[in-house]
Amino acid sequence: MSETALPIVAEGLQRYFGSGDNIVKAVDGVDLQIQPGEIFGFLGPNGAGKSTTVRMLTTLLRPTGGKGRVAGFDIVSEADSVRRNIGVALQDAAIDPLMTGTELLRLQAVLYGLPKAQHHQRAGELLERVGLTAAGGRRVGTYSGGMRRRLDLALSLIHEPSVLFLDEPTTGLDPMSRISLWEEIRRLNNDGTTVLLTTQYLEEADQLAERIAIIDHGVIVRKGRPTELKAEVGSPTLFVTVDESTHQIATGLLAKFGELRPSPEGSLGVGLHEGPSAVSNVVRELDDAGITVRNLELREPSLDDVFAEATGYRLEGAES
Amino acid sequence: MTSPVTTAPLTPTRAPAETSTIAQTWALSVRSIQSLLRQPSLIVPSLIFPLFFAALGTSSFSRATGLPGFPAVDSYLDFALAGAIVQGILFGSTTGATALATDIENGFFDRLLASPSTRTGIIVGRMAGGMAYGAFQTLFFVLVLLPFGLSIKGGIGGVVGLMVSGTILALAIGALMSAMALLTGSAEAVQGAFPLLFIALFFSSAFFPRETMSGIYGTMADFNPVSHLVEGMRDLVIEGVSASALARAILVPAALAVVSIALSLRALRHRLGAS
Numbered sequence: 001m002s003e004t005a006l007p008i009v010a011e012g013l014q015r016y017f018g019s020g021d022n023i024v025k026a027v028d029g030v031d032l033q034i035q036p037g038e039i040f041g042f043l044g045p046n047g048a049g050k051s052t053t054v055r056m057l058t059t060l061l062r063p064t065g066g067k068g069r070v071a072g073f074d075i076v077s078e079a080d081s082v083r084r085n086i087g088v089a090l091q092d093a094a095i096d097p098l099m100t101g102t103e104l105l106r107l108q109a110v111l112y113g114l115p116k117a118q119h120h121q122r123a124g125e126l127l128e129r130v131g132l133t134a135a136g137g138r139r140v141g142t143y144s145g146g147m148r149r150r151l152d153l154a155l156s157l158i159h160e161p162s163v164l165f166l167d168e169p170t171t172g173l174d175p176m177s178r179i180s181l182w183e184e185i186r187r188l189n190n191d192g193t194t195v196l197l198t199t200q201y202l203e204e205a206d207q208l209a210e211r212i213a214i215i216d217h218g219v220i221v222r223k224g225r226p227t228e229l230k231a232e233v234g235s236p237t238l239f240v241t242v243d244e245s246t247h248q249i250a251t252g253l254l255a256k257f258g259e260l261r262p263s264p265e266g267s268l269g270v271g272l273h274e275g276p277s278a279v280s281n282v283v284r285e286l287d288d289a290g291i292t293v294r295n296l297e298l299r300e301p302s303l304d305d306v307f308a309e310a311t312g313y314r315l316e317g318a319e320s
Numbered sequence: 321m322t323s324p325v326t327t328a329p330l331t332p333t334r335a336p337a338e339t340s341t342i343a344q345t346w347a348l349s350v351r352s353i354q355s356l357l358r359q360p361s362l363i364v365p366s367l368i369f370p371l372f373f374a375a376l377g378t379s380s381f382s383r384a385t386g387l388p389g390f391p392a393v394d395s396y397l398d399f400a401l402a403g404a405i406v407q408g409i410l411f412g413s414t415t416g417a418t419a420l421a422t423d424i425e426n427g428f429f430d431r432l433l434a435s436p437s438t439r440t441g442i443i444v445g446r447m448a449g450g451m452a453y454g455a456f457q458t459l460f461f462v463l464v465l466l467p468f469g470l471s472i473k474g475g476i477g478g479v480v481g482l483m484v485s486g487t488i489l490a491l492a493i494g495a496l497m498s499a500m501a502l503l504t505g506s507a508e509a510v511q512g513a514f515p516l517l518f519i520a521l522f523f524s525s526a527f528f529p530r531e532t533m534s535g536i537y538g539t540m541a542d543f544n545p546v547s548h549l550v551e552g553m554r555d556l557v558i559e560g561v562s563a564s565a566l567a568r569a570i571l572v573p574a575a576l577a578v579v580s581i582a583l584s585l586r587a588l589r590h591r592l593g594a595s
Binding site for chain 2: 110
């Protein structure tokens with residue numbers, strides 16, 4: 001597929017702030033090729049350059065260098081066409097607290113040039129879609145955090161964009177609200193919408209994104225499918241529980257399949273060099289030696305391990 | 321690389337190729353008026369304080385109207401109206417610009433910028449809301465003060481002249497404060513700049529005729545455009561409609577508006593490029 005046909009392309013995208021000795025390279029050469037119908041996760045801690053990249057791709061910020069095309073249009077020279085074709089929900093659900101949900105949707109409908117006859121119906125549909133029908137007539141100032149995010153998402157869908165940018169859509173939300181927003185994002189994606197979402201939650205990237213990029217200090221340090229990235233980190237760990245009396249023999253046998261790893265009390269851990277396919281061989285060897293396997297657990301490397309390996313540190317509050 | 325976009329397997333969007341700038345600007349104007357009306361704590365001062373000043377002046381300075389240099393008026397109220405209108409509009413326009421700064425602070429401004437609406441439409445929408453409010457304030461002050469002895473020599477024509485003047489002044493001050501909002505992106509900074517406007521008001525002939533002033537105070541009032549604007553408006557009230565009065569009441573704020581719009585467009589360009 002030619003690059004112009006891709007929903008989101010970035011080539012060496014850069015954004016510097018300040019000048020001279022005080023120059024801050026917020027984004028320093030980001031390359032992206034996002035496929036149609038994909039959910040792409042942009043993972044990184046605060047200040048890594050996620051939002052700056054999104055602001056450039058959504059035409060809100062002029063790049064210092066590099067190129068970008070969104071929905072087939074250049075983000076600088078064809079910014080207006082980009083805006084017509086994308087939906088944007090920025091950080092912190094940026095909505096006017098003095099307006100009602102319905103008013104905001106209608107304003108959005110005018111801004112995106114929908115025919116007047118459709119405004120009412122479209123606003124109603126979108127409110128229903130995000131479960132805010134009852135709250136549509138209330139001022140946004142009275143909404144909870146989760147309701148604001150859902151309205152924010154609805155606002156970004158007014159013109160049925162083919163490409164959707166979600167900048168930290170669930171930051172600060174409670175687990176229930178987060179899950180309901182994930183479901184909505186999946187539903188949109190199933191309908192064919194390409195989604196670029198930024199997140200500082202490993203679990204969110206793991207759950208939603210088909211491919212992810214980890215950004216740190218303005219540079220993409222890893223890119224790929226979560227499963228592949230995890231596989232790159234290294235071998236999965238097999239935890240085996242056997243009777244106390246057979247520990248010594250079992251340890252010797254396990255060592256043939258890879259290096260021994262720290263394990264919870266009472267079990268033995270081994271990093272399988274040949275990957276998950278080695279499990280059956282391990283079981284057979286233990287069985288042949290007359291050792292009874294009480295429990296068996298294979299644990300894949302987590303995205304947390306990927307992140308730690310790529311950046312040298314772990315995201316705060318990361319799920320293991 | 322040059323394959324036409326139409327062949328790309330993108331879901332076609334339903335947004336028409338051209339969106340109506342007029343409809344957008346109108347919707348944004350309505351929004352800015354609505355949000356003003358929904359914050360009574362912001363509009364009340366812009367309606368009450370000028371009346372308070374006018375009432376205070378009328379009770380305290382009624383004998384001052386006999387001073388040499390004071391124009392011949394039936395009541396101090398006739399003299400005070402122009403100052404009250406300008407004062408009210410300074411308040412009101414700052415409120416609009418503060419709302420713009422708040423939009424920038426909370427990110428709603430970005431949502432507007434990310435939409436296909438024109439950049440100028442977004443700013444003009446804000447200004448149009450402020451202008452409508454300026455016209456309303458002018459009419460409000462006239463109507464409230466009429467029962468208290470206000471008489472307008474210019475009649476209906478004079479009131480219309482005042483409203484045009486007030487509307488243009490609201491644009492000029494609104495644009496000036498919006499430039500501040502766009503440059504700083506901070507509601508606090510906009511409110512912090514407000515006292516400067518008040519200094520401009522007090523060092524003018526808004527509350528006393530220049531003829532009664534002397535020294536540095538008089539010199540500052542002479543150079544202060546607010547003096548000339550207020551006097552133009554005042555002449556519509558106490559002398560009647562004349563070319564000279566209209567010219568000062570309308571051209572002074574119009575000149576200010578040209579400068580401040582240029583400033584705010586510059587500030588907008590700066591924000592779009594740098595932030």
